Amino acid sequence: MRALHTAATGMIAQELNVQVISNNIANMRTTGYKRQRAEFQDLIYEHVSRIGTQTSTQGNILPVGIDLGGGVRTAGTPRVMTPGTVMPTGKDLDVAIRGDGFFKILMPDGTFAYSRDGSFEMDAQGRIVTAKGNVVQPGITIPTNASAVTINAQGQVSATVPGSTTPTVLGQLTLTRFVNQAGLLSIGDNLFTETPASGTAQDGTANSDGYGDLLQANLEMANVEAVTEISDLIAAQRAYEMNAKVITATDQMLSATSNMMR
Amino acid sequence: MENTLLIGLSRQIALQRELDVVANNVANMNTTGYKADGAIFEEYLMPTAQAAGFQGADRRVSYVQDRATWRDFGSGPIRPTGNPLDVAIDGDAFFVVQTPRGERYTRNGAFQINAQGELVTNTGDRVVGDGGPIQFQTTDNSISINPDGTITAREGSNSRNDSARGKLRLVRFDNVQQLQKDSTTLFSAPAGAAPQEAGTRARVKQGSIEQSNVHSVIEMSRMIEVTRTYTQITAMMQQFSDLRRSAVEKLAEVPA
Numbered sequence: 001m002r003a004l005h006t007a008a009t010g011m012i013a014q015e016l017n018v019q020v021i022s023n024n025i026a027n028m029r030t031t032g033y034k035r036q037r038a039e040f041q042d043l044i045y046e047h048v049s050r051i052g053t054q055t056s057t058q059g060n061i062l063p064v065g066i067d068l069g070g071g072v073r074t075a076g077t078p079r080v081m082t083p084g085t086v087m088p089t090g091k092d093l094d095v096a097i098r099g100d101g102f103f104k105i106l107m108p109d110g111t112f113a114y115s116r117d118g119s120f121e122m123d124a125q126g127r128i129v130t131a132k133g134n135v136v137q138p139g140i141t142i143p144t145n146a147s148a149v150t151i152n153a154q155g156q157v158s159a160t161v162p163g164s165t166t167p168t169v170l171g172q173l174t175l176t177r178f179v180n181q182a183g184l185l186s187i188g189d190n191l192f193t194e195t196p197a198s199g200t201a202q203d204g205t206a207n208s209d210g211y212g213d214l215l216q217a218n219l220e221m222a223n224v225e226a227v228t229e230i231s232d233l234i235a236a237q238r239a240y241e242m243n244a245k246v247i248t249a250t251d252q253m254l255s256a257t258s259n260m261m262r
Numbered sequence: 263m264e265n266t267l268l269i270g271l272s273r274q275i276a277l278q279r280e281l282d283v284v285a286n287n288v289a290n291m292n293t294t295g296y297k298a299d300g301a302i303f304e305e306y307l308m309p310t311a312q313a314a315g316f317q318g319a320d321r322r323v324s325y326v327q328d329r330a331t332w333r334d335f336g337s338g339p340i341r342p343t344g345n346p347l348d349v350a351i352d353g354d355a356f357f358v359v360q361t362p363r364g365e366r367y368t369r370n371g372a373f374q375i376n377a378q379g380e381l382v383t384n385t386g387d388r389v390v391g392d393g394g395p396i397q398f399q400t401t402d403n404s405i406s407i408n409p410d411g412t413i414t415a416r417e418g419s420n421s422r423n424d425s426a427r428g429k430l431r432l433v434r435f436d437n438v439q440q441l442q443k444d445s446t447t448l449f450s451a452p453a454g455a456a457p458q459e460a461g462t463r464a465r466v467k468q469g470s471i472e473q474s475n476v477h478s479v480i481e482m483s484r485m486i487e488v489t490r491t492y493t494q495i496t497a498m499m500q501q502f503s504d505l506r507r508s509a510v511e512k513l514a515e516v517p518a
Contacts, residue, residue, distance in 0.1 A: 045445060243285075252493070
């Protein structure tokens, strides 16, 4: 019976759904994390009797047919790129983006990655780097003796050096945006890379041309909502159970058949 | 003579088909834009013997056969996702999708953008707008989709004005039951069922998707009904088989 396999595809799909949800919940407190959603599609149909088949020589046709479906498959797990809540942290080099855009980060292999996680640090040379030590573009160096580092809404980084009363502008952080943010590829460490689906990276400056503005001493939290995830989890678990019930029902019917002959 | 068995068999086959339909609905409980199926059965009257020599006419025997699967085109719950490329239809209409096999129709509005900047479904088939595929520029941002399906975007250099990127084509059918399922939540229209423009009958909602319209309680109760009926039929066939066996044994008992 087909129902056995159909229900099995349903169980596989719900298992994956739970996996996606559990990853969302695990990253509930990850800075700049964007939740994922599992997307499903139905499988091919067997047209046991096809709509529009001629049923008589008078040209009568079947108005409805018999279509038996084969189950479900996972179409994808797109990310939901809604903004997360912004939390004040009080740390100078924590930056949150309010609006569109990603920080551009130089990877050790020379390629660029993009992130919404603005929890930056200063390395031994005074450069602004991510928690993993990768340089945030365009590579701004803060003099070791500087104090009072400020990052304004446009992304301008300035600091006061000894002997000067006015702050010196050290550089401006680059923001990048994409046509289809959901098409970015996640590579872990809160980083994304460009893909054909995301479109090409468009560099710009914060607070202009529709790019978001920056908020110093704040961080963007994950956009995972506990209530949504838990209700999704319940729905997925119930769906899994119901698919299992279908398998039990099929099994009962098959065993009734096999017990018919005594 | 074997009519009881054959009638039972026809019912069992029909029930197995019905369970297949239920299983597919349950498997697609979380599929975006999925429409539930149902099975319709009909009576099939066995033609009787036509010979004139019988004392009484043959009794007509009726079998059951599955005639059709129908589709519940009621709309599923609309769920906000926050993704600008997710679109749900509010009303009686379908999106038009260009596939290699021809034009297809869908209620699944979880769209993406492909490498050429075109709006596609999540299997990569182009979504059809009023003037062909909907094309975005690489510098576009802030895509917005209006209730009437008009798509606008802001170009990177010009952040003040929205420029039009096309309009989603929404179509409807006089008889939606004629549509055939074509996997990946697409429907195909048979020859003669021409789509009509939906006009004001439907609106779209950006940032939402339409979930599956499968009602789990109904599917579960149908499943219980199917299994119980199946067991009953099996018991009936078994009783008939016992009856026949004892008849054979009794009749063959030759008095010594």
